[in-house]
Amino acid sequence: MKASLEQIVSLAKRRGFVYPGSEIYGGLAGTFDYGPLGVALKKNIENLWWRTFVDTRDDMYGIDAAILMNPKAWEASGHVAGFSDPLVECANCKKRFRADHLEDAGTCPACGKQGTLGEPRQFNMMFATKAGASEGESATVYLRPETAGGMFVNFKNVVDSFHPKLPFGLAQIGKAFRNEIAPREFLFRVRELEQMEVEYFVRPEAWEEAFEAWRTGMLAFAKELGLPEASVHELEVAAEDRAHYSKRTIDFEFDYPFGRKELWGLAYRTDFDLSAHQAGSGQKLEYIDEASGEKFLPHVIEPSFGVGRTMLAVLMSAFKEDELGGEARAYLALSPKVAPIKAMVSPLLKNKPELVEKAKEVRKFLQKVHPAIAWDDNGNIGKRYRRQDEIGTPFCITVDFDTLGEKPELKDTVTLRHRDTGEQERLSIEEAAERIRASLA
Numbered sequence: 001m002k003a004s005l006e007q008i009v010s011l012a013k014r015r016g017f018v019y020p021g022s023e024i025y026g027g028l029a030g031t032f033d034y035g036p037l038g039v040a041l042k043k044n045i046e047n048l049w050w051r052t053f054v055d056t057r058d059d060m061y062g063i064d065a066a067i068l069m070n071p072k073a074w075e076a077s078g079h080v081a082g083f084s085d086p087l088v089e090c091a092n093c094k095k096r097f098r099a100d101h102l103e104d105a106g107t108c109p110a111c112g113k114q115g116t117l118g119e120p121r122q123f124n125m126m127f128a129t130k131a132g133a134s135e136g137e138s139a140t141v142y143l144r145p146e147t148a149g150g151m152f153v154n155f156k157n158v159v160d161s162f163h164p165k166l167p168f169g170l171a172q173i174g175k176a177f178r179n180e181i182a183p184r185e186f187l188f189r190v191r192e193l194e195q196m197e198v199e200y201f202v203r204p205e206a207w208e209e210a211f212e213a214w215r216t217g218m219l220a221f222a223k224e225l226g227l228p229e230a231s232v233h234e235l236e237v238a239a240e241d242r243a244h245y246s247k248r249t250i251d252f253e254f255d256y257p258f259g260r261k262e263l264w265g266l267a268y269r270t271d272f273d274l275s276a277h278q279a280g281s282g283q284k285l286e287y288i289d290e291a292s293g294e295k296f297l298p299h300v301i302e303p304s305f306g307v308g309r310t311m312l313a314v315l316m317s318a319f320k321e322d323e324l325g326g327e328a329r330a331y332l333a334l335s336p337k338v339a340p341i342k343a344m345v346s347p348l349l350k351n352k353p354e355l356v357e358k359a360k361e362v363r364k365f366l367q368k369v370h371p372a373i374a375w376d377d378n379g380n381i382g383k384r385y386r387r388q389d390e391i392g393t394p395f396c397i398t399v400d401f402d403t404l405g406e407k408p409e410l411k412d413t414v415t416l417r418h419r420d421t422g423e424q425e426r427l428s429i430e431e432a433a434e435r436i437r438a439s440l441a
């Protein structure tokens with residue numbers, strides 16, 4: 001059975017993954033706050049992405065650009081003039097909607113009245129603010145609506161510092177802001193979001209090969225995150241639906257409970273961005289081939305991943321309900337690589353100091369493999385297991401009297417319980433460490 005959005009929202013709040021933003025003040029639409037387990041899950045997703053697409057490759061360069069940029073950059077890129085969605089307002093209830101998301105353009109989805117929705121007008125989604133201490137001197141600046149801009153403006157810097165050979169890419173993870181007309185569906189459509197993006201620069205004639213490599217790379221990453229192949233779909237975006245500068249776009253869609261919707265995007269952007277920033281800044285952004293002396297603007301392949309949409313897809317895919325030992329349970333079958341906690345260590349009884357001391361020792365030992373090893377000595381063992389199942393901890397390790405040597409042949413062994421099956425094995429502390437290490441490799 002597939003999880004409903006309500007089940008995920010409720011689990012996320014109850015167990016400290018994601019809370020509504022500014023909740024004690026009644027919230028702020030389109031914002032969410034990540035709690036302790038959500039931070040860990042998000043960081044693990046981001047770290048896996050960075051390791052996959054940056055650290056383990058020789059052709060990728062990391063960037064962490066400022067969120068506030070010179071507004072001329074957004075004029076050059078076309079965002080000031082055109083980063084907009086069509087907005088309609090209902091004359092009766094005054095609610096606003098995205099015209100292209102309406103199921104029936106003749107009926108207001110909020111009040112149900114017919115014929116009250118006005119003509120669509122373009123609504124720019126960039127958040128504007130003021131930079132500078134006094135109102136008079138201050139200039140309008142924008143919170144970036146995507147991380148891409150920060151990479152294009154640093155293209156020349158990276159080329160000058162590192163002299164990379166084509167093809168090569170810049171990568172960035174960071175916040176972006178979009179004043180969405182109708183934020184909704186939990187982390188799916190928010191106003192403050194996080195993106196993981198790459199601008200991959202290629203010789204113009206080599207774009208197809210690079211596009212294909214990124215397409216398969218993105219599918220492989222979906223698999224590594226634990227998204228079922230059957231839930232991820234490629235949508236070849238038709239020419240009339242593509243941005244004017246894009247010669248090819250694939251939307252990777254995921255089967256969310258509210259429909260099949262865009263998870264990530266992959267676009268061939270030609271030399272649109274470098275050429276626009278070259279014209280806007282007056283700076284030469286051409287790449288010079290050191291061997292031939294040839295000068296040209298590289299073309300760009302852009303894989304773009306939303307962190308929140310990824311996390312929601314990961315949670316949806318991992319949520320499972322079954323029956324274990326005659327009792328119903330809900331658990332998250334998260335890949336150990338992204339699970340917030342890698343294992344939990346527990347003394348069989350919390351009022352036996354020898355057990356507690358030994359269990360602490362075991363935990364310390366396992367933390368050499370990974371620091372995210374939790375401690376739980378509350379309630380009975382069964383309850384502890386269920387708590388960890390619900391947050392997706394792959395292993396629970398219990399220290400009992402045999403660990404202390406009550407049966408001499410079992411001295412320094414522990415029980416290791418597997419989350420998905422509930423099965424337990426008796427193994428040495430070193431073997432338990434090895435199980436955790438192997439699960440993260």
Ligand code: ATP
Nearest residue numbers: 180188189190193262263264265304305306308309
């Ligand atoms: P949509 O059509 O759903 O509004 P988009 O095509 O505008 O999305 P892009 O501009 O391609 O999205 O942004 C790249 C990625 O950033 C998306 O694939 C998605 O993962 C993420 N993203 C974009 N807008 C949002 C948002 N409002 N909330 C959460 N994630 C977002």
